[in-house]
Amino acid sequence: MNIDKLNETCIDILKELGNIGSGNAITALASIIGKKIDMKIPSVKLMDFNEVQNIFGLADAIIVGIYFDLEGSVKGNILFSLDIESASYLIEYLMGVNVGEEFSDIEKSALQEIGNIMAGSYVSSLSTLTNLDMKISPPAISIDMAGAILSVPAIKFSExxxxxxxxxxxxxxxxxxxxxxxxxxxxxxxxDKILNALGVELDG
Structure with a gap:
């Protein structure tokens, strides 16, 4: 399958999967912090790798990246990212501490667990919708420039x-x-597997 030939119907279905997965992930986060969370309708786009760093403004913008391998019937990766301000707020709320200039090991571990619960909920909803076996690996965290964090999946899947x-x-x-x-x-x-599981026929 050539991803560039995805038609509008396929894109709409991928967007709907993104909406449902994100909604379930936010529900999981709300249960962690014990607070009501309101979510905007997610913006879902199919993008080129070289466009992604623009999301963060500059390639040298510092972000928190929590990285997972996708395992089972579906292979690939998931990256969950937070800007530093959002990550700091979650830590301060959950742990009752003010984050210093750098995240401590225990604070990084807490962020990994947040990412793990949210990504796990997201993948579980996709697995249910597609009836495909989908699992995630244990999380790996990196706090670095956006360009450096995004280079990991870009290099791995560039071919x-x-x-x-x-x-x-x-x-x-x-x-x-x-x-x-x-x-x-x-x-x-x-x-291809995801779209076939949803009964989508591709053009071309």
Whole structure:
């Protein structure tokens, strides 16, 4: 399958998967912090890798990236990212501590667990919708420049695809805006499996 030939129907279905997955992930986060969370309708786009760093403004913008391998019937990666302000707020709320200039090991571990619960909920909803076996690996966290974090999946999948499914999720706890982004990066064969499982016929 050539991802560049995805028609509008396929894109709409991928967007709907993103909406449902994000909604379930936010529900999981709300259960962690014990607060009501309101979510904007996610922005879902199929993008080129070289467009992604523009999401963060500059390639040298520092972000928190929580990275997972996709395992089972679907191969690829998921990256969940938070800007530093959002990550700091979640830590301060959950742990009752002010984050210093750098995240401590225990604070990084807490962020990994947040990412793990949200990504796990996201993948579980996709697995249910497609009836495909989908699992995630244990999380790996990196706090670095956006360009460096995004280079990991870009290098790994550059020979298979230069496309990435981007799900921008903005949610609110009270008046506080928290921005988290999911990057779903299935390989080409797995994109095909997902769409076939949904009964989609591709043009071309």
């Amino acid at each position: 298979l695809s230069d496309k990435i499914l981007f799900i921008e999720t903005e949610f609110f706890e009270g008046s506080k805006l928290i921005k988290g982004d999911f990057f779903l990066i299935p390989d080409i064969e797995s994109f």
